[in-house]
Amino acid sequence: MAEATANGLGQHALHPHDAAIVAKAETHQEHPIKLYLVVWAWLFILSTCSYLVDYFGLHGYLRWSLILIFMMLKAGLIVAVFMHMAWERLAMMYAIILPPILVLVFVAMMVFESDYTLLTRIAFFGPGP
Amino acid sequence: MAETTLTHTSQMDRPRGLRGIAADWASDQRAFKNVSWGKAMMWIFLLSDTFIFGCFLLSYMTARISTRVPWPNPSEVFALRIGGSEIPLILIAIMTFVLISSSGTMAMAVNFGYRRDRRKTAILMLLTAALGATFVGMQAFEWTKLITEGVRPWGNPWGAAQFGSCFFMITGFHGTHVTIGVIFLIIVARKVWRGDFDTGRPGFFTSRRGRYENVEIMGLYWHFVDLVWVFIFAFFYLW
Numbered sequence: 001m002a003e004a005t006a007n008g009l010g011q012h013a014l015h016p017h018d019a020a021i022v023a024k025a026e027t028h029q030e031h032p033i034k035l036y037l038v039v040w041a042w043l044f045i046l047s048t049c050s051y052l053v054d055y056f057g058l059h060g061y062l063r064w065s066l067i068l069i070f071m072m073l074k075a076g077l078i079v080a081v082f083m084h085m086a087w088e089r090l091a092m093m094y095a096i097i098l099p100p101i102l103v104l105v106f107v108a109m110m111v112f113e114s115d116y117t118l119l120t121r122i123a124f125f126g127p128g129p
Numbered sequence: 130m131a132e133t134t135l136t137h138t139s140q141m142d143r144p145r146g147l148r149g150i151a152a153d154w155a156s157d158q159r160a161f162k163n164v165s166w167g168k169a170m171m172w173i174f175l176l177s178d179t180f181i182f183g184c185f186l187l188s189y190m191t192a193r194i195s196t197r198v199p200w201p202n203p204s205e206v207f208a209l210r211i212g213g214s215e216i217p218l219i220l221i222a223i224m225t226f227v228l229i230s231s232s233g234t235m236a237m238a239v240n241f242g243y244r245r246d247r248r249k250t251a252i253l254m255l256l257t258a259a260l261g262a263t264f265v266g267m268q269a270f271e272w273t274k275l276i277t278e279g280v281r282p283w284g285n286p287w288g289a290a291q292f293g294s295c296f297f298m299i300t301g302f303h304g305t306h307v308t309i310g311v312i313f314l315i316i317v318a319r320k321v322w323r324g325d326f327d328t329g330r331p332g333f334f335t336s337r338r339g340r341y342e343n344v345e346i347m348g349l350y351w352h353f354v355d356l357v358w359v360f361i362f363a364f365f366y367l368w
Contacts, residue, residue: 028243028341028342028345029239029243029345030240030243030244031240033237033240036233036236036237036240037233039233039236040229040230040232040233040236043229043232043233044226044229047222047225047226047229047362050362050363050367051218051222051225053367054204054217054218054366054367055217055218057204063367064368067363067367067368068363070363071359071360071362071363074359075356075359075360078232078352078355078356078359079352079356081236082232082235082236082348082352082355083348083349083352083353083356084345088164089149089153089161089162089163089164090145090146090147090149090150090153091149091150091153091154091160091161091162092161092164092169092172094150095160095161095172096172096173096175096176099176099179099180100176100179100180100183103179103180103183103187106183106187107187107190110187110190110191111190111194113191114190114191114192114194114195115194115195117191117194117195118194118195118196118197121195121196121197122197125197127197128196128197128198128199
């Protein structure tokens with residue numbers, strides 16, 4: 001079973017078992033240990049990279065874009081491999097991953113709101129001390 | 130459950146892609162075909178937790194954008210003096226590596242769990258718990274350092290007053306999650322070690338038999354804690 005692939009849906013369907021189809025259809029995830037070690041190493045590399053962004057004191061858009069790229073890569077690796085999302089059915093992926101992405105709408109709203117707050121604060125209290 | 134039971138044929142010719150999502154979510158279907166209720170509910174819990182942390186990070190963003198006072202530079206605030214020179218953010222970097230390592234050992238524990246290797250699973254889970262406890266310990270050190278330097282939820286010596294409240298709220302809530310994770314890791318590791326999932330011994334609280342899938346569900350929570358730290362590290366410490 002060591003080399004077994006994740007989504008056993010098709011596999012189990014090919015080997016008709018007893019009546020408890022639902023129980024059988026619920027698959028578990030088994031992958032080679034090597035995969036986890038490779039992802040682990042990549043997470044270390046990416047974390048080091050994002051630390052170096054701060055260590056070398058990069059500024060402005062270069063800093064922000066690098067931080068976001070390394071963050072998304074790390075998050076993607078953790079969710080896809082460690083949490084096995086890459087091998088789930090699409091119905092599951094969309095149910096879990098889509099809602100957090102919609103939070104970006106909330107982010108956009110709050111960016112406008114806080115910019116307005118800053119504007120009014122500067123208008124009433126003057127620029128910062 | 131009869132109405133949601135899958136048959137071989139219906140599994141074989143499920144549509145794919147977006148049409149497949151619509152078909153899986155249709156009213157006569159069980160939405161998550163090959164995922165047990167335990168795993169599905171953990172995912173849904175994690176989704177709700179994502180919103181909680183999302184709101185924390187959002188309010189931090191709002192506070193940081195809207196203040197006229199300059200934000201304290203995290204690179205300097207979290208610097209440590211090691212060997213006579215200030216190294217920026219070093220403690221946070223070490224904490225990140227500790228948490229990532231704990232995620233790695235957890236992933237391996239899940240793997241060995243499904244191979245019915247009780248010993249390795251339990252040892253790896255306890256190692257995960259130890260790394261998690263190390264993380265919380267370092268966080269306690271960090272909090273102590275900042276509090277002695279005068280950081281309070283209502284002010285700090287370096288700049289915008291909101292820095293303290295954001296810091297204590299976000300890292301505190303994350304640390305609580307890690308602590309709860311450590312406790313549950315120890316509980317599940319004990320069950321694995323004792324062979325509860327082989328003998329089908331009823332759980333002390335639910336009286337239900339556990340399966341090795343419990344290790345994977347525990348793993349989902351633990352990886353989520355690591356995942357949240359990735360975002361906190363990027364937005365709070367590095368930005």
